[in-house]
Amino acid sequence: MRPRRSALRSTLSTRDGKSRYVRWLFSAIADRYDLITVVLSYGQDRRWKKRLVDRADLAAGSRVLDAAAGTGDIAFECARRGARVVGLDITRRMVELARQKSPTDASGPRFLVGDMMAMPFRDASFDVVTTGYGLRNVPEIAVAVRELARVLRPGGQLLSLDFDKPRNRVLRVIYFSYLTLVGSLLGLVMHRDPDTYRYIPESLRNYPGAEGVARLMRDQGFAEARFEPVLGGLMAVHVARR
Ligand SMILES: C[S@@+](CC[C@H](N)C(=O)[O-])C[C@H]1O[C@@H](n2cnc3c(N)ncnc32)[C@H](O)[C@@H]1O
Structure with a gap:
């Protein structure tokens, strides 16, 4: 259930x-997630994801977990x-939407509901693991990174795309204020609830x-x-090798 604004x-x-x-959040926004991603990234998100995949050592038949x-x-x-x-996500509705996009033949990904902090896979099952905006959303990043390893x-390779935050304190305050403002407006327009996308800066x-x-991965x-910094360091793509 959504907490009151002051409690977030x-x-x-x-x-x-x-x-x-x-x-709660990702179940609530799942059906509008693709649109929201395009709007929030000014249409850049697909390009960043391609950049992440470009960095992966993929060959025909490589075993990949997203x-x-x-x-x-x-x-x-x-x-x-x-x-x-194999694509894994904790939100059932996200998995349903991903499955609806999948080709019916065997060439498409298989999507499963599951928690990336405790996954239903054997040790060393994958050549490459990817995650887009995944690590920032788990309650304990170290536990998730250990599980991905x-x-x-x-x-094998781990690749992750996510936000970064400016090291400079003034720039950080400006950036967080910007994300809060844009997020509040988008939440109001899309869900009649300005708090929905305040989650990103929080x-x-x-x-x-x-x-x-990167330190945690090591x-x-x-x-x-x-x-690699993306968008002048406001985002980053990590590449790690086990
Ligand atoms: C911002 S979305 C990113 C989705 C997709 N990777 C992309 O880049 O468009 C974050 C996703 O993380 C999922 N998620 C959050 N915590 C998770 C966990 N512990 N295990 C697996 N998935 C999780 C959410 O359900 C949500 O679909």
């Missing part, structure tokens, strides 16, 4: 609170390049940022972990 920050500060809120797959953009892009793809084969407050995520056993 404290809700997101606990593991259970964030978990419940994220489940974690927090949403409606499946990254999963479909990997499948188009010949990979065998577990299902990757040694030498989720960034406790997010360790691109450098912190701490969780990735031999290499680097990131």
Whole structure:
């Protein structure tokens, strides 16, 4: 259930609170998610996702997991390049929407409902794991990164696309205010609720940022972990090797 506006920050500060809120939020917005993504990114999101997939060592038949797959953009892009793809998401409605887009033959991704912090896959099941805006949304990033490492084969790749936040304090305040304003307007127009997309800046407050995520990946056993700034450093693509 959606918490009152004043409670959002404290809700997101606990593991259970964030978990419940994220489940509620993505179920509520799933049917408009594709449109919202285009609007919020000024049409750039597809390009960023292609950039992530370009960085993946994909060959025909590569086993790919797209974690927090949403409606499946990254999963479909990997499948188009010949990979065998599983998309996993905790929100049932997102999985239903992704399945509706899937081709009926065996070339398309398979979509499953599941939690990327405790996945139903054996160790070393995948050559490549991708996640788009996934790590910022889990209650414990370190647990998710460890789980993503577990299902990757040694030498396999983890790729992640997500927001970053400016290191400069003044720029950060401006950026968060901008996201809050745009998010509130969009929430009002799309859901008659200005709070819906205030979640993005709020989720960034406790997010360790691109450098912190790279460090976390190394701490969780990735031999290499680097990131490329996207959109002047407001977003980042991480590439890590197990
Ligand atoms: C912002 S959407 C991103 C969807 C898609 N990857 C994309 O880039 O368009 C975040 C997704 O993470 C999913 N999610 C949140 N927590 C999750 C978890 N613990 N395990 C799996 N999926 C999760 C949500 O259901 C939602 O679909």
